[in-house]
Amino acid sequence: MRKSFVSFWRKNRAAAKLAILSQLEYRLNFFIDAYFQPLITTTVEVTLWYGIWSQGDFTTLNGFGLDSYLSYALWATFVARVTTNWMYESMMAEDIESGKINAILLRPYSFYSFYLSQFMGYKTFVMLGTLGIPLAAAYLFDLPVTFSRLPLVFVLLFFYLIFVHTVSFFVASFGFFMTRVHSLTTGKNIVLWVLSGELFPLDLIPDPYRQWAIASPFASGAYVPVAYMTGRVEVDAVWRAFVSVAVGLLVMGGAAMMMWSGGVRRYAGTGA
């Protein structure tokens, strides 16, 4: 039992390391992706909210002041960058479409785990590497953030990453049945952009849609962690988010397994 766990751990660690090393291969690209881009995105988001606020005829919006929205925009951009999956989903789909998947199918390692470890490894690396940006901005501009809430937020984010990867695995499995699945990835990410709360805080949505949006597992991709950090919601919302993501994981896991096994059965080994 212990031996099998050690071997499992080593395999996953190696895949995570591989992801980090391959991303570091092109340093300028990595620098832009990990630092420059989030910095610009954050600046754009914060400025947009500041603009709306400074020119609008309101002092509070839905009960929250300017500081709360600036803090939300700052952290939502950072969190959503971590929880969005473009690159690894495209790589999985590409592997299936082109037939590169053969090499992975022959290994004593599942396709799902191979990419999950890479995804988690890279995202952890980026998350820890870029955490300084929102922290410094929150400190400099004295924005409302409860730092003691960060550990629970990170646990929720890690849990959510497994869910996001499962969704990506589900989408990539369409590659067995369709020639191109890139549009599905784009469509999925646009939907998540809104449903996660990256675009605007989900509590601004009128009822009853607000309750549905917040209860969905996708809200853990930005809204719940950021709202908890910035004081818009309390810890009970985080516990509900854990349950929601767990249910989402079960549902999406089941659907992904069905798609995958159906796809592998019809796969001829020469690219889908």
Add this chain to the structure above:
Amino acid sequence: MKYLRIWLSCWRMSWMESMEYRTNFLLRIFVEILWYSSQLSIFEVLYSHTSSIAGWNLKEVRVFMGTLFMLDCLWMMFFNENFDRFSELVRRGDLDLLLTKPVDSQFMVSLRRANPIYFFNFILVAGYFYWAISHLGRTPDAAAFEKYFLLLICGLSVLYCLRLFFAVIVLVVHNANNITYVWYQLYRFGTRPHSLYPSWLRVFVIFVLPVGLIVSVPSYNLLFESDATLWISPLISVLLFILARFAWLGGLKRYSSASS
């Protein structure tokens, strides 16, 4: 005429290529509808809490969004595919092949590929724009529409020039896929009415990084009384066009084939 013939041939090829994958074709139309909906959702949600932001009410913002979508469709239909693939073109050395052809390299790089999917989307968003105008409560006069279409052309030209500047960066540094994403982030400043910004940022989006001229200025001049931007926009667009041409030629001089 020669260039028109070449462009028509390229368009035909792109059409055939797009129709090759029918499901993908339909999916992409659907994905664009999702994008439009997501862009609209932010204002629809914001205006459920207030009646006016910076003098723009929801009906006026809908006209702005209609303009944004129409211009976006035109951009995506004629230019975007070329610029999105530009980094790959340079990295794989395929640009060398284009440079050897007896046609202008900037023309080939900018208009070689088209995306006919957006033709259908354009019809859709033009319908949305018409709906937004007819629900405005007042109809802008013919002169306002004339100014609007002129400024829209200037806006498209500004968008093209700014995107070309980013392409020139790729030409010099070769492997910089992510430059494209940086552009998309900066472009977002242009996806909100410029009156929403504080005065220093308004100056920035009109004069420094003139993304405000792309959609916001045409919409503003259609909906409200014209201001100095009516003259500034054509001036800047001409200036940028000249600068972009020089930047392209300068970039080509510094370009050392990536494939060798």
